[in-house]
Structure formats: C-alpha cells, structure tokens
Amino acid sequence: xxxxxxxxxxxxxxxVFAALADPTRRAILARLADGEASVNEIAAPFxxxxxxxxxxxxxxxxxxxxxxDIDRQRRPARLNARSMAAAxxxxxxxxxxxxxRFDQLDTVLIDIKNSKAKEAGHE
Amino acid sequence: MSELPExxxxxxxxxxxxxxxxxxxxxxLLQRWYGPGVETIIHEFDLTPDGxxxxxxxxxxxxxxxxxxxxxxxxxSKIIWxxxxxxxxxxxxxxxxxxPDWPRLLLTTVLFEQLGDKTKVCLSQxxxxxxxxxxxxxxxxxxxxxxxxxxxxxxxxDMLTELLAANP
Numbered sequence: 001x002x003x004x005x006x007x008x009x010x011x012x013x014x015x016v017f018a019a020l021a022d023p024t025r026r027a028i029l030a031r032l033a034d035g036e037a038s039v040n041e042i043a044a045p046f047x048x049x050x051x052x053x054x055x056x057x058x059x060x061x062x063x064x065x066x067x068x069d070i071d072r073q074r075r076p077a078r079l080n081a082r083s084m085a086a087a088x089x090x091x092x093x094x095x096x097x098x099x100x101r102f103d104q105l106d107t108v109l110i111d112i113k114n115s116k117a118k119e120a121g122h123e
Numbered sequence: 124m125s126e127l128p129e130x131x132x133x134x135x136x137x138x139x140x141x142x143x144x145x146x147x148x149x150x151x152l153l154q155r156w157y158g159p160g161v162e163t164i165i166h167e168f169d170l171t172p173d174g175x176x177x178x179x180x181x182x183x184x185x186x187x188x189x190x191x192x193x194x195x196x197x198x199x200s201k202i203i204w205x206x207x208x209x210x211x212x213x214x215x216x217x218x219x220x221x222x223p224d225w226p227r228l229l230l231t232t233v234l235f236e237q238l239g240d241k242t243k244v245c246l247s248q249x250x251x252x253x254x255x256x257x258x259x260x261x262x263x264x265x266x267x268x269x270x271x272x273x274x275x276x277x278x279x280x281d282m283l284t285e286l287l288a289a290n291p
C-alpha cells in the first residue's frame with residue numbers, strides 16, 4: 001500500500017494549537033490583529049510583567065503565529081496569517097468530518113423513504 | 124482533574140428513529156454515507172460489545188484506515204464506541220499523519236432521540252487515554268469550534284479573511 005504523503009512546508013499544527021490553548025496568548029494575537037506592537041505596548045493592558053509577555057511571544061513565534069523584527073530596537077511583533085490559516089483549515093476539516101457525513105446521511109434517509117413509498121405504491 | 128474537552132454535533136433528521144438506526148447499523152447503508160467523496164469499504168462490522176467496525180476510506184491509490192470498537196449497543200437509542208481515528212492496514216492505532224498530537228482514541232457516543240416522526244441524533248467525542256499534549260491539542264481545537272476562540276479569534280478570523288482576499 002502506498003503511504004499518503006503530506007508536504008513538509010506546512011506549519012507545525014501541534015505547536016500552533018498548543019500556542020492557541022492559552023487565553024493570554026489568544027488575547028495577544030487579538031491585540032496584534034490591530035497591527036504590530038512592541039513588548040511594552042502588548043504588556044500594557046495585561047497585569048503582567050514584560051518578561052512574562054516575552055515568554056508568551058516566544059511560544060507564539062515558535063509556533064509561527066507571529067514574526068518579530070530582529071534589527072529594530074523595539075522588536076515589534078506582527079501576526080503571521082499563514083499558520084493561523086493552517087489551524088483554521090484543520091478545524092474546518094474536522095468539522096467537515098461529521099458535518100458532511102450527516103449531510104450524506106440525510107440524503108440516504110430520503111432515498112430509503114422514497115423507495116419505501118414506491119414499494120407501497122406498487123402494492 | 125479538569126473536565127475533558129468534548130466535540131458535539133446534533134442534527135434532527137426527517138425520518139423515524141428505526142430508520143435512522145438502520146442507516147447507522149446496516150453496513151450496506153452505512154457505507155453509502157460514511158466517507159463523503161471517497162469510497163468507503165467496511166471490512167468488518169460486528170455490532171456487539173467488543174465487536175469491531177474496520178473502515179477503509181479509499182481514493183485513487185490512497186487509503187485511510189480507522190477502527191471502531193463497540194462498547195455499548197442499545198437499539199434503537201444508543202451506540203458507544205472507541206474510535207481509533209488513524210490505523211495502519213493491519214488495524215493498529217497510529218498517530219495522525221497530519222497532526223501527531225491529535226488524540227488517537229476518542230470515546231464516541233451517538234444518541235438517537237425520537238421526536239414524533241423525526242429523529243434527533245447527538246454525537247459526542249471525548250479524548251480517551253490521552254496524553255496532556257493530546258488533550259491540549261483537542262481542547263484548543265474545540266474551543267475554536269463553536270465559540271470561535273473567544274472574541275479574539277473572531278477578530279483574527281475577520282483579519283484572515285481580509286488577508287487571504289488580498290493575497291490569494
């Protein structure tokens with residue numbers, strides 16, 4: 001049997017979901033959805049130290065959910081939509097797993113009903 | 124121990140309960156709807172406690188195998204099974220090729236509730252014997268399923284739609 005191969009270029013979804021499991025990190029992502037921001041700017045609305053925010057940013061960066069500038073002093077962080085999109089795709093696939101099956105079941109049930117009705121009509 | 128994350132799906136079908144039950148438990152009918160867009164081959168279907176449903180989804184030269192082991196069978200209202208979502212061709216559980224931390228085993232409960240001449244089906248899946256990483260992975264995914272990862276996620280979703288529209 002031939003094995004199914006997946007491309008290696010896609011983001012590490014495990015890391016993405018692990019990163020997204022934390023509410024603070026989701027809030028940081030929501031903040032970055034408004035535009036890039038420095039650690040200071042990100043930390044401001046949270047009752048959290050800068051080092052704590054930096055640790056969250058590292059997790060998000062490793063998951064590929066954000067990118068940070070290396071050169072500039074502020075090292076602003078910004079969202080990387082590609083990883084996020086991969087996670088959303090996975091979710092949609094999972095939702096589709098049962099959702100599409102239920103759609104098909106609907107069709108099969110209608111078929112059964114119709115064939116029963118036909119049988120009854122012939123009697 | 125905190126509560127395990129759960130996937131839930133409910134749907135009302137326009138058919139009497141006995142008919143819906145048959146569509147789930149007669150392999151000939153089951154393979155007509157299970158596995159949309161691909162060929163579904165049911166290699167074994169033993170609807171008794173500890174009996175197996177060995178399922179192959181086939182398209183072209185590709186196959187995806189999964190194994191369901193029934194735990195409780197109560198016609199026409201309830202089926203509970205252990206769902207190994209990914210197996211090799213010998214039906215041994217394997218990690219998901221796309222996402223290694225996806226739970227390998229999901230406790231699946233399907234309830235059939237009679238509503239006049241209609242039937243409400245409630246499906247639930249909960250990780251079983253799962254590692255912390257598997258639970259975290261499933262929990263993160265489930266928290267995104269219905270409530271949309273909180274308001275933060277909704278913002279992201281909007282932004283993504285814009286970004287993807289701008290850079291297809």
